[in-house]
Amino acid sequence: MYETKIAIQGGPASFHDAAARQLLSGKRIVTVNCTSFRTLCAMVQQSEVDAAVMAIENTLAGSLLPNYALLQEHGLHVVAEHWMPIDQNLLALPGQSLAGIRDVLSHPVALAQCNGFLQQHPHLQPQETPDTADSAKLICERQLQNTAAIAGKAAAELYGLEVLQERIADNLHNHTRFLLLQKNCPPVSTTADKAILTFRKPLHTATLALMLSMLQKHQVELTMLQTLPATDLRGQLVAELEANHVDQLQEAIAQVRPLVEDLQVLGLLQKAPRPAANIIQKRTAAIV
Amino acid sequence: MYETKIAIQGGPASFHDAAARQLLSGKRIVTVNCTSFRTLCAMVQQSEVDAAVMAIENTLAGSLLPNYALLQEHGLHVVAEHWMPIDQNLLALPGQSLAGIRDVLSHPVALAQCNGFLQQHPHLQPQETPDTADSAKLICERQLQNTAAIAGKAAAELYGLEVLQERIADNLHNHTRFLLLQKNCPPVSTTADKAILTFRKPLHTATLALMLSMLQKHQVELTMLQTLPATDLRGQLVAELEANHVDQLQEAIAQVRPLVEDLQVLGLLQKAPRPAANIIQKRTAAIV
Numbered sequence: 001m002y003e004t005k006i007a008i009q010g011g012p013a014s015f016h017d018a019a020a021r022q023l024l025s026g027k028r029i030v031t032v033n034c035t036s037f038r039t040l041c042a043m044v045q046q047s048e049v050d051a052a053v054m055a056i057e058n059t060l061a062g063s064l065l066p067n068y069a070l071l072q073e074h075g076l077h078v079v080a081e082h083w084m085p086i087d088q089n090l091l092a093l094p095g096q097s098l099a100g101i102r103d104v105l106s107h108p109v110a111l112a113q114c115n116g117f118l119q120q121h122p123h124l125q126p127q128e129t130p131d132t133a134d135s136a137k138l139i140c141e142r143q144l145q146n147t148a149a150i151a152g153k154a155a156a157e158l159y160g161l162e163v164l165q166e167r168i169a170d171n172l173h174n175h176t177r178f179l180l181l182q183k184n185c186p187p188v189s190t191t192a193d194k195a196i197l198t199f200r201k202p203l204h205t206a207t208l209a210l211m212l213s214m215l216q217k218h219q220v221e222l223t224m225l226q227t228l229p230a231t232d233l234r235g236q237l238v239a240e241l242e243a244n245h246v247d248q249l250q251e252a253i254a255q256v257r258p259l260v261e262d263l264q265v266l267g268l269l270q271k272a273p274r275p276a277a278n279i280i281q282k283r284t285a286a287i288v
Numbered sequence: 289m290y291e292t293k294i295a296i297q298g299g300p301a302s303f304h305d306a307a308a309r310q311l312l313s314g315k316r317i318v319t320v321n322c323t324s325f326r327t328l329c330a331m332v333q334q335s336e337v338d339a340a341v342m343a344i345e346n347t348l349a350g351s352l353l354p355n356y357a358l359l360q361e362h363g364l365h366v367v368a369e370h371w372m373p374i375d376q377n378l379l380a381l382p383g384q385s386l387a388g389i390r391d392v393l394s395h396p397v398a399l400a401q402c403n404g405f406l407q408q409h410p411h412l413q414p415q416e417t418p419d420t421a422d423s424a425k426l427i428c429e430r431q432l433q434n435t436a437a438i439a440g441k442a443a444a445e446l447y448g449l450e451v452l453q454e455r456i457a458d459n460l461h462n463h464t465r466f467l468l469l470q471k472n473c474p475p476v477s478t479t480a481d482k483a484i485l486t487f488r489k490p491l492h493t494a495t496l497a498l499m500l501s502m503l504q505k506h507q508v509e510l511t512m513l514q515t516l517p518a519t520d521l522r523g524q525l526v527a528e529l530e531a532n533h534v535d536q537l538q539e540a541i542a543q544v545r546p547l548v549e550d551l552q553v554l555g556l557l558q559k560a561p562r563p564a565a566n567i568i569q570k571r572t573a574a575i576v
Contacts, residue, residue, distance in 0.1 A: 062517030
């Protein structure tokens with residue numbers, strides 16, 4: 001059976017690895033670990049992999065603007081999206097206790113997400129590492145006593161660690177949106193109800209106002225607009241649009257195309273359900 | 289003489305430290321090092337410092353969306369802005385040579401910015417640390433041989449290190465914009481030509497189109513629009529506006545206020561000159 005080669009950032013049992021398996025469920029996949037998002041996009045562009053999975057937004061950190069810029073720069077196509085909960089847990093070798101843990105290894109972002117938990121247990125010493133799942137791997141390989149990793153439960157399973165404490169992040173509504181990227185543009189699906197596009201920032205605000213009115217005439221809603229990183233004042237904008245029918249999206253895009261420069265459609269896809277916000281819970285006293 | 293207490297992220301000779309001294313040149317300042325941007329904002333809100341300096345945008349990474357969200361959440365006021373070049377250099381103890389260096393310590397973002405240089409010198413082993421300037425401090429304090437730090441030249445001067453190689457970042461057009469933040473709203477300056485505001489994302493695209501038309505009627509240009517991190521679909525937008533006169537900004541804001549919910553003016557200030565883009569140079573083969 002053919003194995004689909006998917007570039008991801010992070011090692012086995014990382015959040016990208018889980019997202020790739022969920023986006024391509026039913027397919028036999030093999031993941032290729034990239035050390036940066038730029039490498040990941042270049043691997044797709046150079047056909048070294050069949051596709052890639054890349055984080056694009058997090059409910060706490062917002063849009064990952066440099067990743068949109070990479071997509072546009074490499075001319076990649078977005079074929080699907082997927083929201084996934086990011087569930088941080090404290091993992092250690094079997095038989096360890098929370099009281100006995102001294103060092104806590106994880107990626108700086110994961111450590112920051114668990115700041116409240118770490119402050120409530122001041123005997124824990126956070127140590128920054130390049131990856132969540134690889135911190136679990138290190139503990140397993142070196143049989144590190146008195147050491148824990150902050151990572152997803154998949155990492156505990158893969159590396160034979162125990163979950164000492166589950167769901168330790170300050171904000172439990174921590175979800176990340178991942179995109180499935182390909183080099184070639186797939187045929188447009190009739191069920192597509194979302195578009196992602198980039199265009200050069202109009203010189204005048206009037207042009208942007210006109211563009212939005214046109215979208216509205218076609219019953220297309222702008223769900224996200226971001227200014228991308230730029231070394232000059234104009235730069236690029238990225239917009240995400242939603243409509244009931246793919247025809248509305250395509251007609252609206254055709255109408256706005258002459259208004260702006262360098263319009264690129266990065267994807268016409270089916271929107272993924274956004275996670276509900278009613279499960280937001282914040283740990284108290286997590287701040288300062 | 290009274291010393292103005294300024295919260296920054298990073299230690300002495302860090303980029304925030306330099307930005308604070310440039311933003312408040314002529315004043316005697318003492319910097320207070322915060323370990324996170326959230327702590328920095330909380331210190332201003334709780335009047336533990338007179339003001340804070342916080343990075344908000346970088347030419348390569350784009351807007352720092354979580355920092356805009358922190359500003360809005362803490363109700364802080366932006367009183368000034370400043371663009372500063374981020375110049376990365378390879379620093380080591382006096383007498384060391386590039387060929388003899390093995391470990392290179394720096395913040396992950398600085399290491400990533402110098403990826404091309406590191407690839408051209410494969411004997412160098414990057415090691416992630418929490419701060420650029422503090423990596424230089426560590427080399428000085430422990431008199432580490434065969435070790436270099438990637439940091440600004442100010443760190444070399446402060447810690448008695450030599451610049452082994454200067455300007456080693458892949459993209460030399462690497463500038464960061466810093467904001468000066470206060471708890472209280474200062475009187476509006478007649479020379480203010482820029483506004484920063486946040487508001488709840490309108491439910492319909494038509495509202496946003498109308499808002500932009502109104503700005504345009506007052507000859508106010510939208511120079512930046514970003515969607516802030518949100519746990520629900522609506523969330524907040526942040527906009528930066530520019531006009532020739534402060535009156536135009538104030539009138540335009542008064543007109544759009546009834547159109548949107550939760551409009552907050554984060555600042556009415558004088559815009560800082562944006563660095564010219566004509567010095568862009570890219571190192572070749574820096575990618576993959």
